[in-house]
Amino acid sequence: MLDSPITLEKKDKVVLDKILRTYKKERGALIPILQKAQEELGYLSPDTLAYIASQTNRTLAQVYSVATFYAQFRLEPIGKHLVRVCHGTACHVGGAEDIQACVCEHLEVGDEGGTTKDLQFTVEKVVCVGACSLAPVMIVDGVAHGRLTPDKARNVIRKYQQGKKG
Numbered sequence: 231m232l233d234s235p236i237t238l239e240k241k242d243k244v245v246l247d248k249i250l251r252t253y254k255k256e257r258g259a260l261i262p263i264l265q266k267a268q269e270e271l272g273y274l275s276p277d278t279l280a281y282i283a284s285q286t287n288r289t290l291a292q293v294y295s296v297a298t299f300y301a302q303f304r305l306e307p308i309g310k311h312l313v314r315v316c317h318g319t320a321c322h323v324g325g326a327e328d329i330q331a332c333v334c335e336h337l338e339v340g341d342e343g344g345t346t347k348d349l350q351f352t353v354e355k356v357v358c359v360g361a362c363s364l365a366p367v368m369i370v371d372g373v374a375h376g377r378l379t380p381d382k383a384r385n386v387i388r389k390y391q392q393g394k395k396g
C-alpha cells in the first residue's frame with residue numbers, strides 16, 4: 231500500500247499528534263483515533279494511516295484493515311461540501327430515492343453518490359439522521375434541509391454552488 235516514506239504535511243502531523251496524545255494510552259483506541267483523524271482531516275490518506283500505525287505500534291496492515299472494514303471511514307478526499315441524503319425508513323417512504331437521483335444527476339456523480347470532479351461536493355447515502363418529522367431530509371455541511379422534493383433539493387444544492395447557504 232505504501233512503499234515510500236511517510237510524507238505528512240506539518241499541519242496534518244500536528245493534528246494527528248494531538249489526537250494520538252489524547253488516545254494513545256487507551257487500549258483498543260484505534261477506531262476513535264481513526265474517527266477523530268477523519269473528522270479533522272476529512273479523510274484517511276495512506277500517509278495518515280501509516281503515521282497512525284507507526285505511532286501506535288501497529289502494522290500498517292492492521293490499521294488499513296480496520297479503516298477498510300468500516301463503511302464510516304473514507305480513504306479518498308471528499309468535496310468542500312458534504313451532502314448526506316437520508317435513506318432511513320421515513321425518508322425512503324417520503325421519496326429519498328428521487329432526492330438522491332436528482333442531486334446526483336445535478337452534480338454529475340454516480341447514482342450511489344461520490345465526489346464531483348472539482349472536489350466541491352461529495353454526496354453520501356446515510357440512514358436516519360434523526361429528523362424523521364422533516365422527511366425526506368438531506369444534510370448539507372451539517373445543516374438539515376427537510377420536506378424536500380427533487381426540485382427543492384436541487385435548489386438547495388444550487389444555493390451552495392452560488393456560495394449561499396441554505
Ligand code: FES
Binds near residue numbers: 318
Ligand atoms: S429516516 Fe430520514 S431522518 Fe429519520
